[in-house]
Amino acid sequence: MRYIRYASIAIFAVALILIALANRGTVTVKVLPNELAALAAVNPSYDMPLFIVMFGGILAGLIVGFIWEWIREAKERMEAARQAREMQQMRAEIRRLKGEKHQGKDEVLALLEEAG
Structure with missing residues (x-):
């Protein structure tokens, strides 16, 4: 080639x-x-x-x-940047919710519960 x-x-x-x-x-x-x-x-x-x-x-x-x-492609670039920001916000929300779910529990038990 x-x-x-x-x-x-x-x-x-x-x-x-x-x-x-x-x-x-x-x-x-x-x-x-x-x-x-x-x-x-x-x-x-x-x-x-x-x-x-x-x-x-x-x-x-x-x-x-x-x-x-x-x-011409400016609209597509803006949409991709918006989606990337939204994805980052969703990941932060998931981390926050996982932290709230296991708050006050033993770390080892939280890890085992999440894996199962």
Whole structure:
């Protein structure tokens, strides 16, 4: 199974390298469209290889997806935390009730009674 994982990683790496080599051409990336840039009087632009723009877009999409999923699962995390607190309270209640049941009895007899 480990070899399959390593082979998959190697194939993925080779594919990324081939994509990068095939898309080495330089492109100009502008922050704002020309119409908005005229209003703002600022339009920074950057010349960079196309594969960096592509991989940057993929990375940005992954980050947005992870954040979106984390926000979506907040309700489930809150419910799990509530259940964990409730479970802890129940365990404390059980310990308290067991202590009240055997209060004033000999410890050995209480242990034998509980085991039987």
